[in-house]
Amino acid sequence: xxxxxxRIKEALQGAQYKLTPQREVTVRVLLExxxxxxxxxxxFLKVKDKYPEIGLATVYRTLELLSELKILDKINFxxxxxxxxxxxxxxxxxxxHLVCMECGAVxxxxxDLLEDVEKIVENDHNFKVTDHRLTFHGICGDCxxxxx
Amino acid sequence: xxxxxxRIKEALQGAQYKLTPQREVTVRVLLExxxxxxxxxxxFLKVKDKYPEIGLATVYRTLELLSELKILDKINFxxxxxxxxxxxxxxxxxxxHLVCMECGAVxxxxxDLLEDVEKIVENDHNFKVTDHRLTFHGICGDCxxxxx
DNA sequence: CTTTGTATGATAATCAAAAACATTATAACC
DNA sequence: GGTTATAATGTTTTTGATTATCATACAAAG
Numbered sequence: 075x076x077x078x079x080x081r082i083k084e085a086l087q088g089a090q091y092k093l094t095p096q097r098e099v100t101v102r103v104l105l106e107x108x109x110x111x112x113x114x115x116x117x118f119l120k121v122k123d124k125y126p127e128i129g130l131a132t133v134y135r136t137l138e139l140l141s142e143l144k145i146l147d148k149i150n151f152x153x154x155x156x157x158x159x160x161x162x163x164x165x166x167x168x169x170x171h172l173v174c175m176e177c178g179a180v181x182x183x184x185x186d187l188l189e190d191v192e193k194i195v196e197n198d199h200n201f202k203v204t205d206h207r208l209t210f211h212g213i214c215g216d217c218x219x220x221x222x
Numbered sequence: 223x224x225x226x227x228x229r230i231k232e233a234l235q236g237a238q239y240k241l242t243p244q245r246e247v248t249v250r251v252l253l254e255x256x257x258x259x260x261x262x263x264x265x266f267l268k269v270k271d272k273y274p275e276i277g278l279a280t281v282y283r284t285l286e287l288l289s290e291l292k293i294l295d296k297i298n299f300x301x302x303x304x305x306x307x308x309x310x311x312x313x314x315x316x317x318x319h320l321v322c323m324e325c326g327a328v329x330x331x332x333x334d335l336l337e338d339v340e341k342i343v344e345n346d347h348n349f350k351v352t353d354h355r356l357t358f359h360g361i362c363g364d365c366x367x368x369x370x
Numbered sequence: 371c372t373t374t375g376t377a378t379g380a381t382a383a384t385c386a387a388a389a390a391c392a393t394t395a396t397a398a399c400c
Numbered sequence: 401g402g403t404t405a406t407a408a409t410g411t412t413t414t415t416g417a418t419t420a421t422c423a424t425a426c427a428a429a430g
Contacts, residue, residue: 127379131381
């Protein structure tokens, strides 16, 4: 945990930013809720428990900043809200998601399944891929068994 | 063109909806701008040229309806707006997009590149895939040559 | 200590999308 | 045809997430 904060601090400093107390609290909340996909509002409420003086705008600014630095990925599952997801350390690419259309559960997939597909895109369409995002819609295991 | 409208009409009727004049004009605009990725506001403005009495809410409602019927796909490229994209006839799946990070151009890919990946997901994660969306971020051919 | 730039918090502004609601078609029935 | 129920529309208002503004606090550098 502290390691990861340390590395995020270094990433910020590498880009001439500081890890202020507000930013650190925000990062901690993100680390503690790594499995979830929190909206800015979600993050704000959790941060507020630890640091009540913080303003909503600061949380938005921090999330934006961390996204620019590729520490966070900003995702959108189609509800009207942006959600934020910590990028795994060392991951070049966005990880993928399985979104259940029944219960709304979101599962993550770490594997990079797209290497071959990326090659096809680069060759056939002359497009230099820097990142990708892939989401599957469907029905999760739990909801499948409930239906039977 | 008329064929496709006819089939959309049938799809609507199959679900107990009517192809009203407003809906038809909206569909025509979508067909005429198939290559673009129009926002609701874009569609509204274009529809208004042909049918000035129409209200914005009707366009929103129509786009929502067509999305539910899987005639349209609602996509989000990260700007704050939803965009709408006609699903190709007979296509089971959403088609893919290449988004250029330099100039913002969006290219479409029709091929279904994910059959193998889908099998992996279904087997390894016990997740029944009904649809997917895949977007590549990168640099398009034009912008690559400009840089040299 | 003073200056300069950066970060913050409170608040207001923006802007897409949804909701409300009254009105107008459309269809079904007698 | 007239009548009623239902669906669809258009106008307007509201919501709700995100951004912008701006005065203040802070920190680094001289």
